[in-house]
Amino acid sequence: MPKPILTIKNLTKTYGQNVIFQNLDLTVNEGDTIVIIGPSGTGKSTLLRCVNLLTRPNEGQIWLDDLEITAKGTDEDQVRQHIGMVFQNFLLFNHLTALGNVKLGLTRVKHLSDEEATEKALHELSRVGLADRADHYPGQLSGGQQQRVGIARALAMDPRVMLFDEPTSALDPELIGEVLEVMRKLALDGMTMLVVTHEMGFAREVADRIVFMEKGYIVEEGSPDEMFNHPKFDRTREFLWKITELYGKKEKEAE
Amino acid sequence: MLTWLGYFERFGKNFLRGAGVTLELTAVGLAIGFVLGLMLALARSYGPKWLQRAAAAYIAVFRGTPLLVQLFIIYYGLPELGIAFSQNVAAYLALGLNSAAYQAEYLRGSINAIGAAQMEAGRSIGLSKWQAIGYVILPQALRLALPSWSNEPISLLKTTAIVFLIAVQDLMAEGKRAATTTFDFVGIYLAVAVVYLVMVFALDALLKFLERKTKIPGMDIETRR
Ligand SMILES: Nc1ncnc2c1ncn2[C@@H]1O[C@H](COP(=O)(O)OP(=O)(O)OP(=O)(O)O)[C@@H](O)[C@H]1O
Ligand SMILES: [Mg+2]
Numbered sequence: 001m002p003k004p005i006l007t008i009k010n011l012t013k014t015y016g017q018n019v020i021f022q023n024l025d026l027t028v029n030e031g032d033t034i035v036i037i038g039p040s041g042t043g044k045s046t047l048l049r050c051v052n053l054l055t056r057p058n059e060g061q062i063w064l065d066d067l068e069i070t071a072k073g074t075d076e077d078q079v080r081q082h083i084g085m086v087f088q089n090f091l092l093f094n095h096l097t098a099l100g101n102v103k104l105g106l107t108r109v110k111h112l113s114d115e116e117a118t119e120k121a122l123h124e125l126s127r128v129g130l131a132d133r134a135d136h137y138p139g140q141l142s143g144g145q146q147q148r149v150g151i152a153r154a155l156a157m158d159p160r161v162m163l164f165d166e167p168t169s170a171l172d173p174e175l176i177g178e179v180l181e182v183m184r185k186l187a188l189d190g191m192t193m194l195v196v197t198h199e200m201g202f203a204r205e206v207a208d209r210i211v212f213m214e215k216g217y218i219v220e221e222g223s224p225d226e227m228f229n230h231p232k233f234d235r236t237r238e239f240l241w242k243i244t245e246l247y248g249k250k251e252k253e254a255e
Numbered sequence: 256m257l258t259w260l261g262y263f264e265r266f267g268k269n270f271l272r273g274a275g276v277t278l279e280l281t282a283v284g285l286a287i288g289f290v291l292g293l294m295l296a297l298a299r300s301y302g303p304k305w306l307q308r309a310a311a312a313y314i315a316v317f318r319g320t321p322l323l324v325q326l327f328i329i330y331y332g333l334p335e336l337g338i339a340f341s342q343n344v345a346a347y348l349a350l351g352l353n354s355a356a357y358q359a360e361y362l363r364g365s366i367n368a369i370g371a372a373q374m375e376a377g378r379s380i381g382l383s384k385w386q387a388i389g390y391v392i393l394p395q396a397l398r399l400a401l402p403s404w405s406n407e408p409i410s411l412l413k414t415t416a417i418v419f420l421i422a423v424q425d426l427m428a429e430g431k432r433a434a435t436t437t438f439d440f441v442g443i444y445l446a447v448a449v450v451y452l453v454m455v456f457a458l459d460a461l462l463k464f465l466e467r468k469t470k471i472p473g474m475d476i477e478t479r480r
Binding site for chain 2: 052054076077078080081083084085087089091092093094095104105108109137138139140141153154156157
């Protein structure tokens with residue numbers, strides 16, 4: 001019996017008159033990697049931001065394990081500790097070293113002592129292959145390295161689930177591989193992940209399920225095999241074809 | 256030329272005493288202005304609507320009226336309401352309250368430039384809003400503000416000269432006294448100008464040092480000075 005970590009029910013989000021999505025349902029089970037794909041402006045980022053409570057949905061509920069995090073009076077800061085977020089533009093803290101970036105949450109949120117935090121942060125940095133860059137500032141790191149620090153920063157909080165919002169789309173093609181490799185390893189280690197990406201190679205290989213979103217609706221979801229080889233809807237086939245064509249080239253270059 | 260250089264010997268002590276008062280006025284005004292300016296900037300960026308408006312109004316009023324008028328209101332006006340200050344305290348207050356408005360603008364600009372995204376990154380690891388402001392936004396915003404903010408201490412140092420009008424014994428007041436003794440207005444005020452210039456250079460060097468000291472490798476801060 002799979003255990004749901006993240007349960008999204010009837011989620012509706014509007015910005016003014018603009019309905020981003022309506023009555024959206026999605027469940028992420030423990031250890032699963034769910035890849036969300038879909039055209040630009042479909043609400044993929046907005047969905048992740050709702051999950052992390054960076055924006056409030058208008059209606060519907062989200063549960064993290066058994067806790068309804070959308071309930072009134074939830075301690076948002078408490079919830080966010082348990083949800084890791086990796087941003088498209090990395091968003092590292094530019095005034096802190098790689099180590100400092102990973103340590104900040106450990107000392108200030110988890111209240112670890114300085115030594116404990118350093119030890120844990122170094123461990124997380126080595127997980128993403130950057131222990132030797134611990135004392136570098138973000139401005140001294142490549143985009144791929146910055147994103148890996150971003151992943152380490154989120155991992156350090158021991159999150160229940162990791163959210164990735166197009167983690168490689170701001171990267172030069174030759175740097176995409178190293179970030180995907182870290183994510184692949186994470187998935188293998190059993191991390192629960194919700195990933196928005198255009199990297200179809202990653203989706204095909206790592207995803208337990210692929211969710212195709214368009215215009216605020218989930219058009220279709222299924223295993224990579226179902227989605228790539230026998231999708232139920234023409235729209236899914238078209239989109240996957242287009243995206244593989246478009247990004248497949250970039251991916252080849254990266255290898 | 257020799258008589259002129261002689262002024263430094265003859266009035267050197269007075270000039271030094273006055274310069275000390277001028278530096279004190281600058282330091283206290285800058286400190287009051289920084290603390291209050293920071294609060295104003297934070298209020299404008301993160302406060303509730305009413306506080307944002309109140310802070311904006313404060314800044315508009317203090318930037319939109321002459322410092323001299325503010326000084327006279329504090330020194331001559333407030334006593335009528337039963338709030339009286341000594342000359343020096345009135346001067347500290349006027350300089351500080353005025354400088355706060357300018358410093359708030361420098362800080363607000365860089366807080367905005369650091370942006371909402373850094374705030375979200377901070378919140379995403381579980382920091383509270385105020386923790387994110389303290390540990391993520393301000394350390395970057397203050398560094399970013401430093402090059403343009405550095406105009407403020409220097410401008411303030413020169414602006415302090417107006418307080419001799421309420422008889423604070425600053426460098427300007429010492430100059431005036433020396434001028435009325437010698438009747439050589441040009442020579443004395445030139446000497447006073449030189450003392451101001453030396454202080455400005457020293458302060459400028461100090462600020463440049465501070466900028467170098469706080470610079471983060473790879474974090475690009477263009478200098479707008
Ligand atoms: N803060 C906001 N205020 C108003 N509208 C917004 C806001 N954030 C997003 N939107 C709108 O919501 C819609 C969905 O945006 P979102 O960023 O979630 O799409 P996306 O699927 O992530 O697209 P992309 O692939 O380009 O990242 C867009 O039309 C966008 O303009
Ligand atoms: Mg997006």
